[in-house]
Amino acid sequence: MARPLRVGIAGLGTVGAAVIQILARQNAVIAQRGGRPVQVVAVSARDRTKDRGFDLSPFTWFDDPIALARSPEVDCVVELVGGSEGSAREVVETALSHGKHVVTANKALLAKHGSALARTAEEKGVTLAFEASVAGGIPVVKTLREALPGNSVSRLYGILNGTCNYILSRMELEGLTFAECLKDAQRLGYAEADPTFDVEGFDTAHKLAILTSLAFGSQIDSEAIYVEGISSIAPLDLAMAQELGFRIKLLGVAERTNTGIEQRVHPTMVPRTSSIAQVMGVTNAVTIDADAVKELTLIGPGAGGAATASAVVADIADVASGAAGAPFGRPVHSLESAPRAPMQRHEGGYYIRLTVHDRPGVAAGVATRMAEADISLESILQKRSETAATKDPHGRSGTPVPLVLITYAAAESAIRSALEEISGDGLIAEPPQVIRIERE
Ligand SMILES: NC(=O)c1ccc[n+]([C@@H]2O[C@H](COP(=O)([O-])OP(=O)(O)OC[C@H]3O[C@@H](n4cnc5c(N)ncnc54)[C@H](OP(=O)(O)O)[C@@H]3O)[C@@H](O)[C@H]2O)c1
Structure with a gap:
C-alpha cells in the first residue's frame, strides 16, 4: 500500500x-x-x-x-x-x-x-x-461540484442556519416570541451568547456565497448578498402564515435572473406542502432547481461535532485517494464575474402585514395604493380587534388592527414605493412587516 x-x-x-x-x-x-x-x-x-x-x-x-x-x-x-x-x-x-x-x-x-x-x-x-x-454533514458541496455537470442550475435555496430554524420552529409550534425562543436556544447551546451572526442572517450569507459560486460557476461575491435576519418576526406572522398555507423559514436564495445572479438571505414564506417547509428544528436543507433533475432536496444535520467531522473526513479521504478536484469544480480563471442582480429588481410574491387604523376606507385606501403601483393582490385579510371594549356599529374599535396582503409577483421597488405612499397617507400605525414568498 x-x-x-x-x-x-x-x-x-x-x-x-x-x-x-x-x-x-x-x-x-x-x-x-x-x-x-x-x-x-x-x-x-x-x-x-x-x-x-x-x-x-x-x-x-x-x-x-x-x-x-x-x-x-x-x-x-x-x-x-x-x-x-x-x-x-x-x-x-x-x-x-x-x-x-x-x-x-x-x-x-x-x-x-x-x-x-x-x-x-x-x-x-x-x-x-x-x-x-456549508450545512455541516450534508454533502451539498460535493453534489454541486461533482454530481450535476449534466444540469444547468436555475435556483438554489436552503435552510443553512440551525439556530434560526430552531427558533422559528419553536415560535410556530409553541406560539412563543422570538426573544423567548432565543433565550432557550442559548440555554440549550444552539445559539451563541452573542447571537447576532446567526439570527441576523450573516452566517447563512457566508454559506450562500459558497453555494452560489459552486452552482453558477461564478466568483464568490458575498458583498452582493442582500441580508435580513429573523429578529422582527412576530408570533402573529407565524399564525398568519399557517392560516394562509405557508411556513416561515430563514432562507438563503441564489437565482439566475435576467439582470444577473440574485443572492438574498431573508425570512421567507414557503408553501406548507414544500419539502423545505417540512424541515424543523436545527436540521438544515438545500433545494437545487436544475433543468435535468428538476428539484433535488438534501436534508440533514447542519452542525455538531460528529456530523461536521464526517464532511471533513470525506474531504481528507478524497485528498488521500487523489479524487479531490478543483475547489469550485472548474479552473479559477473560468469562474464568471457575474453581474449582481439588485434587490430592488427582485420579483416575487409578498406577504405584507400592515397595522392599520381601524376606520372606514382604510383597506380600500391600501388597495388603491397597491393598484397604482401595479401590484395585484392575491388575498387581503383584515383582523378585527377582539378585545376592544368600544366598537362602532360596524364593529370598528378605533385601535390599530392587522391587515394582511398577499401579492402576486411584483417588483421589490414597486412594493417599497407603495408602502411609502401608504405610510404617507397616514393609514398605518407601525412600520409594515414585509416577508417575501418563495414558491416551488
Ligand atoms: N461546531 C460546528 O458545529 C461547526 C459546523 C460547521 C462548521 N464549523 C466550523 O468549523 C471550524 C471549527 O469550529 P469548532 O466549533 O470546532 O470551534 P471551537 O470548538 O471553538 O474550536 C476551535 C479550536 O481552535 C483552537 N484555536 C483557536 N485559536 C487558535 C490559535 N490562534 N492557534 C491555535 N489554535 C487555536 C482552539 O484551541 P483551544 O481548544 O485550546 O481553545 C480550539 O481547539 C470553524 O470554522 C466553524 O465555523 C463548525
Missing part, C-alpha cells in the same frame, strides 16, 4: 476532536477505499493541557498553527480554528503556499477569500476542500 497521507490538524475544538475520533475509527475503510491510509501526525490548539478526550502523545504538538502549516512532516493541513482572518487565514495561506493540501470547515474564510485561496491552490497544484463549510 502507498505511503500514508500525513495530516496536521489546526484546531481541536468541537470539530477537530471529532475528526480525530472518526479517523481513528474509520481509517481501515478509508485506506481500502483510497488505496492509502491517513495518519494524523501533528496537531495544534491554544491550550496543550486541556483534556480533549483523547491521547495527544502520538502527535507532534505545535503551539503555533502556522508552524504546523509549514511543517515538512505534514502533507495535508486541516484548518478547524475558525474566523475569516488571523490564525485561520494564515494557516490556510501558509499551507497552500508551501504546496500542502488544505481541508477546512471555515465558511467565513471561504466567503471572504475563497476565490483567492482557490487560485493559490491551483497555482501550487494542491487541493482546497471545504465540504464542512
Whole structure:
C-alpha cells in the first residue's frame, strides 16, 4: 500500500476532536477505499493541557498553527480554528503556499477569500476542500461540484442556519416570541451568547456565497448578498402564515435572473406542502432547481461535532485517494464575474402585514395604493380587534388592527414605493412587516 497521507490538524475544538475520533475509527475503510491510509501526525490548539478526550502523545504538538502549516512532516493541513482572518487565514495561506493540501470547515474564510485561496491552490497544484463549510454533514458541496455537470442550475435555496430554524420552529409550534425562543436556544447551546451572526442572517450569507459560486460557476461575491435576519418576526406572522398555507423559514436564495445572479438571505414564506417547509428544528436543507433533475432536496444535520467531522473526513479521504478536484469544480480563471442582480429588481410574491387604523376606507385606501403601483393582490385579510371594549356599529374599535396582503409577483421597488405612499397617507400605525414568498 502507498505511503500514508500525513495530516496536521489546526484546531481541536468541537470539530477537530471529532475528526480525530472518526479517523481513528474509520481509517481501515478509508485506506481500502483510497488505496492509502491517513495518519494524523501533528496537531495544534491554544491550550496543550486541556483534556480533549483523547491521547495527544502520538502527535507532534505545535503551539503555533502556522508552524504546523509549514511543517515538512505534514502533507495535508486541516484548518478547524475558525474566523475569516488571523490564525485561520494564515494557516490556510501558509499551507497552500508551501504546496500542502488544505481541508477546512471555515465558511467565513471561504466567503471572504475563497476565490483567492482557490487560485493559490491551483497555482501550487494542491487541493482546497471545504465540504464542512456549508450545512455541516450534508454533502451539498460535493453534489454541486461533482454530481450535476449534466444540469444547468436555475435556483438554489436552503435552510443553512440551525439556530434560526430552531427558533422559528419553536415560535410556530409553541406560539412563543422570538426573544423567548432565543433565550432557550442559548440555554440549550444552539445559539451563541452573542447571537447576532446567526439570527441576523450573516452566517447563512457566508454559506450562500459558497453555494452560489459552486452552482453558477461564478466568483464568490458575498458583498452582493442582500441580508435580513429573523429578529422582527412576530408570533402573529407565524399564525398568519399557517392560516394562509405557508411556513416561515430563514432562507438563503441564489437565482439566475435576467439582470444577473440574485443572492438574498431573508425570512421567507414557503408553501406548507414544500419539502423545505417540512424541515424543523436545527436540521438544515438545500433545494437545487436544475433543468435535468428538476428539484433535488438534501436534508440533514447542519452542525455538531460528529456530523461536521464526517464532511471533513470525506474531504481528507478524497485528498488521500487523489479524487479531490478543483475547489469550485472548474479552473479559477473560468469562474464568471457575474453581474449582481439588485434587490430592488427582485420579483416575487409578498406577504405584507400592515397595522392599520381601524376606520372606514382604510383597506380600500391600501388597495388603491397597491393598484397604482401595479401590484395585484392575491388575498387581503383584515383582523378585527377582539378585545376592544368600544366598537362602532360596524364593529370598528378605533385601535390599530392587522391587515394582511398577499401579492402576486411584483417588483421589490414597486412594493417599497407603495408602502411609502401608504405610510404617507397616514393609514398605518407601525412600520409594515414585509416577508417575501418563495414558491416551488
Ligand atoms: N461546531 C460546528 O458545529 C461547526 C459546523 C460547521 C462548521 N464549523 C466550523 O468549523 C471550524 C471549527 O469550529 P469548532 O466549533 O470546532 O470551534 P471551537 O470548538 O471553538 O474550536 C476551535 C479550536 O481552535 C483552537 N484555536 C483557536 N485559536 C487558535 C490559535 N490562534 N492557534 C491555535 N489554535 C487555536 C482552539 O484551541 P483551544 O481548544 O485550546 O481553545 C480550539 O481547539 C470553524 O470554522 C466553524 O465555523 C463548525
